[in-house]
Amino acid sequence: MLRVGLIGLGAVTLPLAQQWVAGGFPKDVEFVGALTRTPRKDPPLPIVYDARELLALGADYIVEGAGHSAVRSHVGPLLEAGAEVAVTSIGALIDDDLRTHLLAAAESGGGRLILPS
Numbered sequence: 001m002l003r004v005g006l007i008g009l010g011a012v013t014l015p016l017a018q019q020w021v022a023g024g025f026p027k028d029v030e031f032v033g034a035l036t037r038t039p040r041k042d043p044p045l046p047i048v049y050d051a052r053e054l055l056a057l058g059a060d061y062i063v064e065g066a067g068h069s070a071v072r073s074h075v076g077p078l079l080e081a082g083a084e085v086a087v088t089s090i091g092a093l094i095d096d097d098l099r100t101h102l103l104a105a106a107e108s109g110g111g112r113l114i115l116p117s
Contacts, residue, residue: 005059005083006034007074009043012065012088017044032057035074036066051077060084068092075102079111086114 004020006013013034020031021044033046035054040047048054051074054062062078062085064070071092078085079102093099093115106113 002029003058003060004029004031005054005057005062006031006045007054007062007064007070008066009034009036009040009045009047010065013063014044016063020044032059035070051081054078055081055083062086064088071102072098075113076105079105079113080109082110084112084114086116088116090115 004016006017009017017031017034019025020029025031031045033048033054034043035048035051036043037049046057048057055078060083062083064075064085064087067089068091071087071089075085075087087093093102102113105111
């Protein structure tokens with residue numbers, strides 16, 4: 001079972017969550033929750049406010065779709081915990097220090113940084 005967590009519930013990730021709720025993903029894919037900064041009325045998934053909480057829900061594959069600040073705040077700890085993280089806000093990685101930090105976090109924790117194109 002692939003257990004997917006989302007960072008953000010906006011233009012990038014909300015359609016994924018809605019499609020899963022509608023049955024649009026294979027049965028072996030489960031969306032376990034979304035990490036957001038702000039509460040939402042009637043969210044399609046459980047909401048958490050910290051990367052550790054997302055991992056506690058059992059997420060092992062994370063899709064980030066919340067912008068550069070979310071990459072800075074949340075992706076490192078997820079990689080250090082061994083998660084696979086697909087970063088859609090890849091412009092954040094132009095920051096040499098951030099990119100170096102994320103690669104080191106992935107290496108030390110066994111996580112995997114995925115850059116979709």
